[in-house]
Amino acid sequence: MEKSMRFALVNDIRCEASPGMIAFCPGCSRPMTARCGMQRVWHWAHRGNRNCDPWWEPETPWHRGWKDKFPAGWQEVIQRDEAGEKHIADVKTEYGLVIEFQHSHLPAQEMAAREVFHRNMVWVVDGMRLKRDRSRFLQGRRLFRLIPRTSIFITPSPEACFPIAWAKCTAPVFFDFEGVAATSEPSGPNPSMLWCLLPERVEGHAIVAALPASAFINAARKRAEIFPGQAILGIVATRFRYERALEASGWAYAPPPRRRRPFRRSRRMRDT
Numbered sequence: 001m002e003k004s005m006r007f008a009l010v011n012d013i014r015c016e017a018s019p020g021m022i023a024f025c026p027g028c029s030r031p032m033t034a035r036c037g038m039q040r041v042w043h044w045a046h047r048g049n050r051n052c053d054p055w056w057e058p059e060t061p062w063h064r065g066w067k068d069k070f071p072a073g074w075q076e077v078i079q080r081d082e083a084g085e086k087h088i089a090d091v092k093t094e095y096g097l098v099i100e101f102q103h104s105h106l107p108a109q110e111m112a113a114r115e116v117f118h119r120n121m122v123w124v125v126d127g128m129r130l131k132r133d134r135s136r137f138l139q140g141r142r143l144f145r146l147i148p149r150t151s152i153f154i155t156p157s158p159e160a161c162f163p164i165a166w167a168k169c170t171a172p173v174f175f176d177f178e179g180v181a182a183t184s185e186p187s188g189p190n191p192s193m194l195w196c197l198l199p200e201r202v203e204g205h206a207i208v209a210a211l212p213a214s215a216f217i218n219a220a221r222k223r224a225e226i227f228p229g230q231a232i233l234g235i236v237a238t239r240f241r242y243e244r245a246l247e248a249s250g251w252a253y254a255p256p257p258r259r260r261r262p263f264r265r266s267r268r269m270r271d272t
């Protein structure tokens with residue numbers, strides 16, 4: 001499939017595609033043609049199906065929708081390393097965080113190479129691409145254990161609910177299963193949630209944190225880190241120590257005693 005971009009240079013100014021326009025690629029400076037059809041979002045394509053960035057993936061409405069949550073100047077940012085290697089980051093915030101939106105399958109080698117190249121980055125993965133990815137997640141999520149009073153979960157086997165390739169990432173991965181929360185929690189309005197798998201493990205357990213998509217966007221607009229990663233690791237480690245201490249004292253996993261509500265006659269009972 002041909003690689004496409006949202007922005008290309010017209011007189012050195014980043015422009016979106018419109019019919020009949022000609023522009024140049026900000027990455028390789030080769031000419032690009034505006035593709036403004038009915039099938040796909042309007043975009044720029046390299047002439048002759050050439051690709052300047054082997055990592056670039058065809059833009060889907062899902063990509064475009066996500067990228068649009070950020071200022072245009074943060075989208076499709078050319079990144080160069082010391083060796084002169086060039087790649088385009090989907091989004092790079094003004095705090096230096098790179099956000100890569102991944103719809104297609106990604107070979108493990110390329111995943112690792114991108115993490116090394118971008119350093120401070122997170123992945124947002126389209127969890128709706130394969131039906132079975134979502135159903136596996138819903139199944140596997142039942143094995144999550146919640147850290148009380150947080151939205152942090154632990155699981156000994158993340159590969160039971162996330163695609164195995166992503167379970168080996170060295171950067172946080174946010175899975176976008178769009179509306180997963182809505183199916184299990186019928187009460188109240190449910191914002192669409194992202195499920196973040198952190199790269200670190202604590203005592204062999206993976207850490208998964210849930211957050212509304214809007215919170216992700218707000219965090220990315222304000223800080224260089226979406227989650228306070230170190231603090232979360234600390235919370236999980238503390239929980240493990242606490243559970244071990246409970247176990248040693250013979251109170252293993254006893255729920256706290258429930259406070260009895262004083263019996264109160266309802267108004268109707270009193271009136272009669």
Ligand SMILES: [Zn+2]
Pocket residue numbers: 025026027028029030046051052053
């Ligand atoms: Zn190019």
